[in-house]
Amino acid sequence: MKVSDGSAVCPSRLILEHMTSRWGVLVFAALLEGTYRFSELRREIGGVSEKMLAQTLQTLERDGFVHREAHPVIPPHVDYSLTELGREAASRVWALAGWAEEHVPQVLAARTGYDAARADAS
Amino acid sequence: MKVSDGSAVCPSRLILEHMTSRWGVLVFAALLEGTYRFSELRREIGGVSEKMLAQTLQTLERDGFVHREAHPVIPPHVDYSLTELGREAASRVWALAGWAEEHVPQVLAARTGYDAARADAS
DNA sequence: CGGTATCCAACACGATACTG
DNA sequence: CAGTATCGTGTTGGATACCG
Secondary structure (H helix, E strand, C coil): CCECCCCCCCHHHHHHHCCHHHHHHHHHHHHHHCCHHHHHHHHHHHHCCHHHHHHHHHHHCCCCCCEEEEEEEEEECEEEEEEEHHHHHHHHHHHHHHHHHHHHHHHHHHHHHHHHHHHCCC | CCCCCCCCCCCCHHHHHHHHCHHHHHHHHHHHCCCHHHHHHHHHHHCCCHHHHHHHHHHHHHCEEEEEEECCCCCCEEEEEECCCHHHHHHHHHHHHHHHHHHHHHHHHHHHHHHHHHHHHH
């Protein structure tokens, strides 16, 4: 079976990229717990810049994963939550992240072995 | 719940990044079907450069997902396959990719709606 | 408060050439 | 065949400053 055709990147790859992007995973994780405002999300997710959070949220909103509700008040108040599609996506991504976390020890052990073998060879 | 601590990137994030990387996903997909040689993989996965394939394979091998077996013959012959851990990882990643592919229509529809709404606002 | 615009450094990636 | 080395470029991502 040919896995990729090499010409155009398939759409699913882009979606997967959005879902598993550096901040996308963390946004999903946060929003699985409930609705958050922009700055609450920033606080919840440590180390994310305004730019990247805005960009990530826009991408996920455009893909139909995140619902954005702007209340027309001063000062502005914007709530972010997951759509039904987003909840499904988030739970799957988060499950994969959970699997990765569970197997950190095995991976770390494998790396140690790999590095040791290379050190001998040099 | 604090999703990320903002200081050091957690190890699981790196592992997840390796598993879902552009070529990592396709390598997993190919190796789920059996053992391949380096250039067979290159052919199977369209559009990957030698450099990126080598790099991806090394990363996945170091993480303990891919087994590399070099036969000491001339010309060189190297076989790549999945380890047990790799099979588990690959099947989960591939399942996620499958989910993404199934929902391409919904995402595309969401994007159309999003773009239309933004066009009106401008 | 919730963003956008701009600038800049780092790096991912690909093409090419070369090696054991 | 199976890579490594080197180089050039395009994109990513953060810091900063500013706007409605």
